[in-house]
Amino acid sequence: MSNPPHNKALLDALALHYDDLVSYIRLRFRDRHFARDLVHDVYLQILDKPPRERVSLPLAFLRKVTFNRAIDRVRAESLRAAHLAAASSDEPALDSWDGAQALDFEQQLLALLAIIEALPARQRQVFLLHRIHGMAQREIASEPDRAGERPGAIQRGARCQAIHRPQPRCSGAGYWHGIRCAQ
Numbered sequence: 001m002s003n004p005p006h007n008k009a010l011l012d013a014l015a016l017h018y019d020d021l022v023s024y025i026r027l028r029f030r031d032r033h034f035a036r037d038l039v040h041d042v043y044l045q046i047l048d049k050p051p052r053e054r055v056s057l058p059l060a061f062l063r064k065v066t067f068n069r070a071i072d073r074v075r076a077e078s079l080r081a082a083h084l085a086a087a088s089s090d091e092p093a094l095d096s097w098d099g100a101q102a103l104d105f106e107q108q109l110l111a112l113l114a115i116i117e118a119l120p121a122r123q124r125q126v127f128l129l130h131r132i133h134g135m136a137q138r139e140i141a142s143e144p145d146r147a148g149e150r151p152g153a154i155q156r157g158a159r160c161q162a163i164h165r166p167q168p169r170c171s172g173a174g175y176w177h178g179i180r181c182a183q
Helices: 005-016 018-029 032-048 058-090 099-118 121-132 137-142 151-164
Strands: none
Touching: 005 018, 005 032, 005 058, 018 032, 018 058, 032 058, 099 121, 121 137
């Protein structure tokens, strides 16, 4: 990689003003290690992608490039920290589910499946098209073989059936339909 003469002058200015640049960044961002890393990054950036035109004020240019690089890095780190914080607070840990919660979920799922299977065939099909496959109510009602079927009425009927359905109870052996119950 050949360095044009104006690039060599810029690198010489960076070497000459290294301590000044580190102090300039450290005063604004309060971290000496951060400042040194940044000045090294700027050095590599100038080696990799030198400016196309000659820089008339090398120290001013280096300060501006270093400051801009510092702002970019601080923004990237804060964005990364925000994403990590959001991800860790939104998603419950897998260990937070205990056996009772898993059992309750499984029992509710089985009850829901039993309610859906208890619906008449046409109503079950309409319910599944609307709630599972996301088909609009108008689309379902406009189909000739489902004229008069209303997903909202079917859902209300299923809710009523769920409310009046007896709750699952454990047998004396501690099992309900093959699922271990907490006693």
